[in-house]
Amino acid sequence: MVLRLFNTLTRKKETFSPIKKNEVGLYGCGPTVYHYAHLGNMRTYIFIDILKRTLTFNSYKVKHIMNITDVGHLVSDADDGEDKMLKGAKREKKTVWQVAEFYTEAVKKDMGKLNIISPNIWCKATDHIKEQLAMIEKLEKKGFTYTAGGNVYFNTSKFKEYGRLAKLNLKAEKQARVEKDPNKKNPHDFVLWFTKSKFDDQEMKWDSKYGKGFPGWHIECSAMATKYLGEHFDIHCGAIDLIPTHHTNEIAQSEAALSVSPWVHYWMHGEFLVLSEGNKMSKSSGEFLTLQVVIDKGYDPLAYRYFCLGTHYRKPLMFSWEAMDSAQNALKKLQNKVLELLEKPNEGKESTEKYIENFQGAINDDLNMPQALAVIWEMLKDEEVNNKNKYKTLLEFDRVLGLQLDTIKKLNIPDEVQILMEKREHARLKKNWKEADQIREKLKSLGYSIEDTPSGPVVKKV
Numbered sequence: 001m002v003l004r005l006f007n008t009l010t011r012k013k014e015t016f017s018p019i020k021k022n023e024v025g026l027y028g029c030g031p032t033v034y035h036y037a038h039l040g041n042m043r044t045y046i047f048i049d050i051l052k053r054t055l056t057f058n059s060y061k062v063k064h065i066m067n068i069t070d071v072g073h074l075v076s077d078a079d080d081g082e083d084k085m086l087k088g089a090k091r092e093k094k095t096v097w098q099v100a101e102f103y104t105e106a107v108k109k110d111m112g113k114l115n116i117i118s119p120n121i122w123c124k125a126t127d128h129i130k131e132q133l134a135m136i137e138k139l140e141k142k143g144f145t146y147t148a149g150g151n152v153y154f155n156t157s158k159f160k161e162y163g164r165l166a167k168l169n170l171k172a173e174k175q176a177r178v179e180k181d182p183n184k185k186n187p188h189d190f191v192l193w194f195t196k197s198k199f200d201d202q203e204m205k206w207d208s209k210y211g212k213g214f215p216g217w218h219i220e221c222s223a224m225a226t227k228y229l230g231e232h233f234d235i236h237c238g239a240i241d242l243i244p245t246h247h248t249n250e251i252a253q254s255e256a257a258l259s260v261s262p263w264v265h266y267w268m269h270g271e272f273l274v275l276s277e278g279n280k281m282s283k284s285s286g287e288f289l290t291l292q293v294v295i296d297k298g299y300d301p302l303a304y305r306y307f308c309l310g311t312h313y314r315k316p317l318m319f320s321w322e323a324m325d326s327a328q329n330a331l332k333k334l335q336n337k338v339l340e341l342l343e344k345p346n347e348g349k350e351s352t353e354k355y356i357e358n359f360q361g362a363i364n365d366d367l368n369m370p371q372a373l374a375v376i377w378e379m380l381k382d383e384e385v386n387n388k389n390k391y392k393t394l395l396e397f398d399r400v401l402g403l404q405l406d407t408i409k410k411l412n413i414p415d416e417v418q419i420l421m422e423k424r425e426h427a428r429l430k431k432n433w434k435e436a437d438q439i440r441e442k443l444k445s446l447g448y449s450i451e452d453t454p455s456g457p458v459v460k461k462v
Contacts, residue, residue: 001357003058003364005051005235006314008243008267009165013366018234019265023061025233026052027225027264028119029242030066033103037110038288039304039319040273040280044239046305047270047313047367049116051237053400054363065228066119067221070100071126071204071214096203100126110291113301115402123224125215129206131223132215136192138257148183150196152210156188159252163188165267166244190249191216218249222257225250231258237268241280270313294324302403303328309369309401331403336451336460337380338408341391344458350384352393359397372400411461417448421459424450 003016018024028048031037037045048066055062104124111118125132136152139145144158156162163170170188195211205212225233238247247267254263272280294304307327311317355375362371376397379390398405413421424439443450449462 001058001360001364003054004366005266005268006366007265008269009262011167014266016266018060019232022059024055024063024235025229026055026062026064026235026237027221027229027233028064028066028236029221029238029246030068030122031103031107032069033100033107035103036290036292037103037107038290039294040239040288041107042110042114042291042304043273043308043317044270045111045116046114046308048237049114049402050309050313050363050367050369050400051235051268052117053402054367057360057363057400062120063229064117064119065121065123065225067224068100068104068122068124069217069220070104070124071096071220100124113291113295114305115302115404117402121228123228125220125224126204128220128224128227129215131227132219133193133208135219135223135226135253135257136215137209139192139253142256142259144253144256145192146185147210148185150211151183151191151213152193152195153184153189154192154249154253154256155185156190156252157186159256161255161261162252163248165251166248168244168248190218190245192219192253218246219253221246222250222254226254226258231260231263233264235266235268236264237270240269240271243269271316273317273319275319289319297321297324299324299328300331303331305402306331306334309373312370313367334376334403335405335408336458338391338394338405339411339460340458341387341394342408342410344387346383346387348382348384348386348389350382350386352379352385352389355379355382355385356393356396363400372397376401411459413448413459414446417443417446417459420446421450421457425457428452 004013005016006012007014026048028045030045031041048064052062052064108118108122136145139154140152144155146153146155162168168188193208193210193213193215195208195213204214206214225236236247236250251263255261274280291301291304295301303324304327307324308317310327355378358375359372362368362375365371376394379385379393382390395406420439420443424436424443427433427435427439440450443459444462447462449460451458451460
């Protein structure tokens with residue numbers, strides 16, 4: 001079945017065709033480790049995880065690389081503002097190295113709780129200074145750089161296709177950014193290597209031919225992606241806020257240094273998680289929630305994953321606790337349905353073939369997870385399909401959903417509960433509704449609920 005993905009570069013869905021048969025090189029922009037990742041960040045990582053799982057479902061072998069930005073990265077993506085790593089160090093009275101190590105482990109733990117499959121390679125910016133300097137030297141030799149004020153800049157006027165990803169109208173751009181940095185020849189020029197830091201207490205510095213300093217933000221992804229995926233790879237993805245500056249600059253410096261076009265075939269971007277006021281969740285604004293807050297409020301972290309599945313990755317997702325309640329209830333309903341499939345065989349003879357086809361059709365239509373969920377619930381309600389086949393198919397679907405449905409096992413029902421269930425069934429047969437309700441309440445006090453289904457009563461742990 002054909003897989004179609006929306007390519008930001010062309011602004012349309014395209015049939016996916018990898019460079020190497022049955023193999024996919026995937027680079028996802030990862031966290032800047034100066035603070036906890038927020039739920040908006042996690043939405044992006046869930047989107048990348050669904051993409052990878054969909055590729056795997058389609059029998060592709062995926063090599064997935066994700067960066068850890070543990071150096072520099074100014075608060076503004078336009079090379080100005082406050083250094084994020086330094087900001088975190090000052091806030092917590094630690095070194096930037098300690099801050100980076102702590103929050104790197106924190107984001108990995110959160111991703112584990114959301115059942116996000118780890119990339120094949122986590123690559124830290126600080127471990128790849130040599131590769132970044134090598135790419136800067138390539139750009140210098142090819143005439144794409146200049147030095148001003150002690151820093152090395154990429155000259156965007158030398159790269160004729162600059163801004164094509166973001167559809168920038170360079171002629172209409174104001175010169176405001178030139179005023180902020182008088183060293184820039186053009187408003188969109190960006191720093192490749194800093195030797196003149198605006199921060200006297202800058203800790204992270206390395207020796208280079210340009211002087212002791214540190215890399216600009218954008219060069220790290222170009223250098224690391226190229227090292228691990230080659231000079232030409234399949235998919236690069238991240239959140240939509242990376243389009244106008246970071247990913248635009250990645251394309252310019254990579255294609256200029258490597259003399260390739262395109263450097264990446266498919267660019268994919270996930271929309272924001274927004275708060276009820278309509279603002280995107282961000283650390284710089286202070287308006288952000290972490291996964292731990294969700295857990296502390298009593299939600300299963302996988303309920304947040306289910307919540308994200310309910311909206312297409314290219315649409316804004318409005319966060320609210322009411323929406324989280326709905327997601328938690330839907331997840332519990334799905335988990336209970338798994339138990340029902342395990343415990344209550346039926347006589348259905350229809351196969352799940354059409355549902356498999358419809359499910360793959362949904363995920364292959366640019367990761368349409370809301371439609372995929374609809375297919376799943378339609379299958380679960382189909383009484384003509386054998387429960388054993390439903391269960392087997394549902395676990396196949398969960399290879400993409402990532403809701404850990406294979407960990408749900410048959411309940412080990414205590415004898416006391418089994419006896420009460422039988423007594424209640426006898427009471428119902430005699431239409432003694434009062435006694436049946438009393439037994440239901442007794443079961444509830446023991447931590448069990450009972451649901452009457454067409455195939456008989458089903459007990460569930462509450």
